[in-house]
Amino acid sequence: MRYIFDHLNLIRETLLRSPVGLITDVDGTISRIAPTPQQARISSSCRYYLIRLSHQLAVVAAISGRPVAQLKGMVGIDGMVYIGNHGLERGEKTRTKLATDTSDYFRVINSVVKKLAPLLAIEGINIENKGMTATIHYRLCNDPQLAEREILKLVAALPQAKRLTIIKDRMAIDLISPTDINKGTATRDLIREYNLRGGIYLGDDTTDIAAFQAIRTANSPPDFQGWAIAVNSPEVPPELISAADFLLEGVSDVERFLKWLTENTVQSS
Numbered sequence: 001m002r003y004i005f006d007h008l009n010l011i012r013e014t015l016l017r018s019p020v021g022l023i024t025d026v027d028g029t030i031s032r033i034a035p036t037p038q039q040a041r042i043s044s045s046c047r048y049y050l051i052r053l054s055h056q057l058a059v060v061a062a063i064s065g066r067p068v069a070q071l072k073g074m075v076g077i078d079g080m081v082y083i084g085n086h087g088l089e090r091g092e093k094t095r096t097k098l099a100t101d102t103s104d105y106f107r108v109i110n111s112v113v114k115k116l117a118p119l120l121a122i123e124g125i126n127i128e129n130k131g132m133t134a135t136i137h138y139r140l141c142n143d144p145q146l147a148e149r150e151i152l153k154l155v156a157a158l159p160q161a162k163r164l165t166i167i168k169d170r171m172a173i174d175l176i177s178p179t180d181i182n183k184g185t186a187t188r189d190l191i192r193e194y195n196l197r198g199g200i201y202l203g204d205d206t207t208d209i210a211a212f213q214a215i216r217t218a219n220s221p222p223d224f225q226g227w228a229i230a231v232n233s234p235e236v237p238p239e240l241i242s243a244a245d246f247l248l249e250g251v252s253d254v255e256r257f258l259k260w261l262t263e264n265t266v267q268s269s
């Protein structure tokens with residue numbers, strides 16, 4: 001896999017295009033993984049450079065499985081676009097809108113979480129109900145692998161969960177409303193909406209693979225040139241690495257890369 005700092009000439013070429021957008025995942029990308037999601041913080045250096053980039057680029061978006069309200073509080077940069085719940089929600093400035101009619105999904109997720117809560121009342125397991133999606137975290141379990149198997153078994157046995165999309169993330173399992181919306185469709189929509197001619201996507205987990213594929217699909221020289229960049233860690237899924245164009249080693253490298261971007265972005269949109 002190509003280490004991005006050995007191929008900055010290619011990124012420099014992309015930055016000469018206009019408009020250019022930067023889309024970044026949050027947890028594990030601009031925020032170091034913490035024992036619980038509530039303890040995670042955006043790297044202060046990433047925040048500093050994202051603020052600068054939000055003035056330099058056509059669009060800077062944060063995309064995450066977290067709900068938009070939580071994302072906005074966590075990242076806290078006014079000029080950014082926030083895409084939450086894996087693409088199902090979008091927030092800009094003070095507005096938040098839903099990507100689809102989701103009232104039915106709220107009900108399904110709620111009923112699944114209600115059923116699972118007593119079955120998963122196990123030390124170290126934390127179920128987060130995010131409205132249109134839910135995440136079961138098991139990072140704090142003594143035996144996370146065993147916990148993962150148990151959770152997947154319980155979820156598979158629940159009739160209410162049959163309609164949901166189940167995704168295995170870093171020490172977490174996502175239960176997602178059955179729409180065709182994901183980080184990939186959200187990325188495609190941003191490229192179209194901002195008429196992007198250049199794009200960079202940063203991500204570290206399973207749900208980012210769809211976005212990597214969206215970047216690849218959008219690539220059509222000379223109209224659009226985009227790069228999918230995987231943030232490596234011992235927990236990273238191998239499929240993400242194979243789907244990426246380039247690699248960064250952990251959040252520290254993301255900090256260095258964002259700094260480089262601010263110093264090498266010429267246009268102001």
Ligand SMILES: [Mg+2]
Nearest residue numbers: 025027028205
């Ligand atoms: Mg992530």
